[in-house]
Amino acid sequence: MSRSGEVWDDGKWALGLMSGTSREGVDAALLHTDGRRRVSPGPFLSLPYETSFRQRLAMVCGGTLESLGEVERDLTRWHAQAVRQLLSDHGISPSEVGIIGFHGHTIAHAPEDGRTRQIGDGALLADDIGIDVVMDFRSRDMAAGGEGAPLAPLYHLARAAELARPLAVLNIGGVANVTWIGVGDLTDRGEECLNGSQLLAFDTGPGNALLDDWVLAMTGYSYDQDGRLAAGGRVHDDIVEAFLENPYFTRMPPKSLDRDAFDLSLLAGLSAGDGAATLTALTAAAVVRAHKQVPVPPQQWLVSGGGRRNSVLMDMLGQRLAAPVAPVEAVGWNGDAIEAEAFAYLAVRALEEWPLSVPSTTGARAPTTGGQLCRARRAPES
Numbered sequence: 563m564s565r566s567g568e569v570w571d572d573g574k575w576a577l578g579l580m581s582g583t584s585r586e587g588v589d590a591a592l593l594h595t596d597g598r599r600r601v602s603p604g605p606f607l608s609l610p611y612e613t614s615f616r617q618r619l620a621m622v623c624g625g626t627l628e629s630l631g632e633v634e635r636d637l638t639r640w641h642a643q644a645v646r647q648l649l650s651d652h653g654i655s656p657s658e659v660g661i662i663g664f665h666g667h668t669i670a671h672a673p674e675d676g677r678t679r680q681i682g683d684g685a686l687l688a689d690d691i692g693i694d695v696v697m698d699f700r701s702r703d704m705a706a707g708g709e710g711a712p713l714a715p716l717y718h719l720a721r722a723a724e725l726a727r728p729l730a731v732l733n734i735g736g737v738a739n740v741t742w743i744g745v746g747d748l749t750d751r752g753e754e755c756l757n758g759s760q761l762l763a764f765d766t767g768p769g770n771a772l773l774d775d776w777v778l779a780m781t782g783y784s785y786d787q788d789g790r791l792a793a794g795g796r797v798h799d800d801i802v803e804a805f806l807e808n809p810y811f812t813r814m815p816p817k818s819l820d821r822d823a824f825d826l827s828l829l830a831g832l833s834a835g836d837g838a839a840t841l842t843a844l845t846a847a848a849v850v851r852a853h854k855q856v857p858v859p860p861q862q863w864l865v866s867g868g869g870r871r872n873s874v875l876m877d878m879l880g881q882r883l884a885a886p887v888a889p890v891e892a893v894g895w896n897g898d899a900i901e902a903e904a905f906a907y908l909a910v911r912a913l914e915e916w917p918l919s920v921p922s923t924t925g926a927r928a929p930t931t932g933g934q935l936c937r938a939r940r941a942p943e944s
């Protein structure tokens with residue numbers, strides 16, 4: 563997909579955009595990178611969606627809104643707004659940005675049917691901002707027999723080069739996913755990882771999304787701030803066990819999960835607090851299951867995503883996992899920015915036609931590149 567012989571200018575910024583399954587807003591992150599081992603994060607911004615837009619997104623995801631095209635256009639505008647704001651906040655001109663990695667918003671993810679769908683109009687964004695855009699990161703991986711997710715692992719690997727291993731990076735977003743990185747010297751291109759012996763990644767289970775849905779239904783708030791609701795409730799272990807009977811938890815990785823793979827019916831009759839405590843325990847229990855599926859126990863669990871702010875969840879993880887659990891800030895990363903940074907990194911790799919996934923991260927048959935390039939029709943404003 564390289565731009566007709568053009569070489570990636572790693573003096574420019576790559577900009578990554580993510581709209582996570584929690585549907586909170588757009589995350590935008592700048593990164594200096596060569597698409598390999600050199601990764602140096604820059605400024606970051608989260609632009610929250612208005613409530614009405616969150617609701618429309620939820621309806622699209624639930625299949626109950628007809629006007630998909632309008633939501634897609636508005637979603638793209640929110641992303642354009644996030645790019646403009648990030649650049650203007652930091653006095654960076656669009657001409658200093660070489661590429662945008664535009665993940666879009668996942669409205670359906672059914673790897674068992676070979677289907678995943680992200681909305682977001684790359685051409686509209688490219689023309690609006692005047693910067694080339696890479697979009698559609700997942701479909702090539704699926705065509706190669708992969709799950710199309712998770713895609714942050716190669717970025718985690720690049721960031722983790724100097725850290726003690728084995729290491730687990732646990733992202734607790736709407737869905738939770740883990741990247742396990744083994745020992746062994748990583749070369750600049752990470753070949754031993756590309757052949758799979760040092761890297762394993764998969765969705766562990768529900769992250770925050772199911773809990774958010776419960777809290778919204780029971781209290782009208784959109785999430786359990788600091789785990790306060792869960793802290794006042796009691797965990798119903800039998801219900802956690804019932805959730806864990808889902809065959810997903812015994813399936814061998816790599817594997818990935820739809821945001822709405824689980825529902826709240828098992829919680830019928832519970833108080834708001836007990837339900838929150840039980841769902842928080844479910845997220846933690848699913849991670850404990852994941853721990854049993856990695857090749858060698860990690861020395862450390864580093865947690866990114868909004869779930870790291872839930873102190874009840876973090877305490878449960880700390881009690882149940884054998885190794886220390888800490889937010890990624892403990893090693894100087896930004897736990898809100900990692901996913902967006904990953905799509906900046908992957909956009910550069912896509913331009914170079916390097917793999918975005920490997921068999922052990924998504925189950926693709928071979929290391930697989932991906933992405934579609936949308937060239938901006940006009941030069942960026944300088």
Ligand SMILES: Nc1ncnc2c1ncn2[C@@H]1O[C@H](COP(=O)(O)OP(=O)(O)O)[C@@H](O)[C@H]1O
Pocket residue numbers: 581582583584585586734735736737770771774784785786787788789866867868869871872873
């Ligand atoms: N202070 C907090 N206390 C508890 N949970 C939080 C807090 N801040 C964020 N969260 C949780 O994190 C979620 C957002 O996580 P995030 O990593 O942004 O998800 P996504 O990957 O979907 O973007 C929120 O929906 C909420 O459940």
Ligand SMILES: [Mg+2]
Pocket residue numbers: 581582584585586587589
């Ligand atoms: Mg988010």
